[in-house]
Amino acid sequence: MEWNRILQEYEQSRSRISRKIGEETNEEEKEMLREMYEQLTEDIRSVRKNSLDELQIFLDQYGEELLTPRQMQVLTLRARGLSMSRIGTELGISKTAVQKSIRLSEKKIRDFSEDRGGVAAYVS
Numbered sequence: 001m002e003w004n005r006i007l008q009e010y011e012q013s014r015s016r017i018s019r020k021i022g023e024e025t026n027e028e029e030k031e032m033l034r035e036m037y038e039q040l041t042e043d044i045r046s047v048r049k050n051s052l053d054e055l056q057i058f059l060d061q062y063g064e065e066l067l068t069p070r071q072m073q074v075l076t077l078r079a080r081g082l083s084m085s086r087i088g089t090e091l092g093i094s095k096t097a098v099q100k101s102i103r104l105s106e107k108k109i110r111d112f113s114e115d116r117g118g119v120a121a122y123v124s
Helices: 002-022 027-066 069-079 084-091 095-116
Strands: none
Touching (some): 027 069, 069 095
8 A cells, every 4th residue: 555655665764874874974874873763663654643533534434334343443443543552462362363353354445445436544
């Protein structure tokens, strides 16, 4: 999905900057790299928040007609930012069950999206 690609690119850039900060560079360059690192970190948080907000809007509009009650519970908790482990704990199910629920939900959402012309949601 688009959000995953964007996040991956940000994470790779942030990782390169982090390595560069650890190398021998002058203080001015290190400060510039630190600022870039902080900005990338902020951007990553923003992308994740926007994608989770997008997921919640999608669930509010179409979730009940598309997904089982358990899938709705899992994705609603995911949209609130909970980790898969935490969702499992909250619902009394295994992390594997959470992952399976998300995978099945992603497929349903993807199929629904293609039928409707491209509504996308970030789930994983």
